[in-house]
Amino acid sequence: MTADIGFLRDLVTAPGPSGFEQPVQEVVRRRLAPVAAPETDVLGNVVATVNPGAAPLVVVAAHADQIGLQVTWVDEQGFVFFDKLGGVDPLLLPGRAVVVQSRQGAVDGVVGKRPTHMIPEAERGKAAELCDQWIDIGAPDRAAALARIACGDPIVFSPHFVELAGGIVAGRALDDRCGLYVVVRALELYAGAPGAAALRALSTVQEETRYMGAQVQARRQQPDCMIVVDADFATDQPEVEPRRAGGTLVLGGGPALGRGGASNPALLALFEEVAATEGIAVQTKAYPGDTQTDNEVLQTAGAGTAAINLGLPVRYMHSPHEVAHLDDLESAAHLVAAVARRVGEVFEPGFFTPRV
Ligand SMILES: [Zn+2]
Structure with a gap:
């Protein structure tokens, strides 16, 4: 087989x-x-x-x-806020590459995070709530972001599929x-x-x-x-x-x-x-x-x-x-x-x- x-x-x-x-x-x-x-x-x-x-x-x-995410709001600086579609672990998201599936096509983004150096000891290892996380699509402001994406657009993890070894695949x-x-x-x-x-x-x-x-x-x-x-x-x-x-x-x-x-x-x-x-x-x-x-x-x-x-x-x-x-x-x-x-x-x- x-x-x-x-x-x-x-x-x-x-x-x-x-x-x-x-x-x-x-x-x-x-x-x-x-x-x-x-x-x-x-x-x-x-x-x-x-x-x-x-x-x-x-x-x-x-x-x-x-499972995925969905755009809910864009702030003045062009950062994209989101909620989840299905069982998404908030711990997994910071530093992750994602793709917004907008009506115009795929828009690459990354889930931002505070540099580890600037996280107080007591807060380390804890996940921020989803509503306190954001996606950076490189837009300089809200208008520029909304020219490429819209409220309600779905978001997925970046495509990934490899054969690790001997029929075992990851994706x-x-x-x-x-x-x-x-x-x-x-x-x-x-x-x-x-x-x-x-x-x-x-x-x-x-x-x-x-x-x-x-x-x-x-x-x-x-x-x-x-x-x-x-x-x-x-x-x-x-x-x-x-x-x-x-x-x-x-x-x-x-x-x-x-x-x-x-x-x-x-x-x-x-x-x-x-x-x-x-x-x-x-x-x-x-x-x-x-x-x-x-x-x-x-x-x-x-x-x-x-x-x-x-x-x-x-x-x-x-x-x-x-x-x-x-x-x-x-x-x-x-x-x-x-x-x-x-x-x-x-x-x-x-x-x-x-x-x-
Ligand atoms: Zn299933």
């Missing part, structure tokens, strides 16, 4: 902070067009189906959006461009050798803020089962303990199958059976509570849908340089395609209803 690193780079390089996902959704549409007919709903969710109209219907979903927004990679590749693999089931890709918007894309699609979809692919916390790094993270999750160990209320037992058993038959390594992750993904919302699709969480191990979540393993992505795509074929063989009404 050779991963398509160029496609992952395209997904990572395209900006798509929550509420402003169109550039990355365009990458998804372009790539899906040869195997399915992508459609975009009013919120910006992208949907495309191989074997449309066939039954059962299997949906594989990931979120297109990434921004691997949460959840890793998942998007799996969704699109799974559709391609399934289109190359389809089974009886319809397999539908769903690329959602606004997961990092309010699960808005999933909420809209949960009302429109009536799938027989739903596979939600998202980045999950790798534990093979300092200071992340498996006992606090729902179990051990290592890079290169394969995708993690979630267990808990958000995963249907029959669908989980099917994933385990197919992974064993196909020789695909998987890991197990406990979700005693909220998965903090689109899963809970998408489970409400139709009259209630059998769902499962497929977690991709990612280090340094929500930082500008997240780290993942290409093999986990490609093997997850093969697993999803194989599961879709198997669901087509074994599905009957009531298949996913837990046995009493």
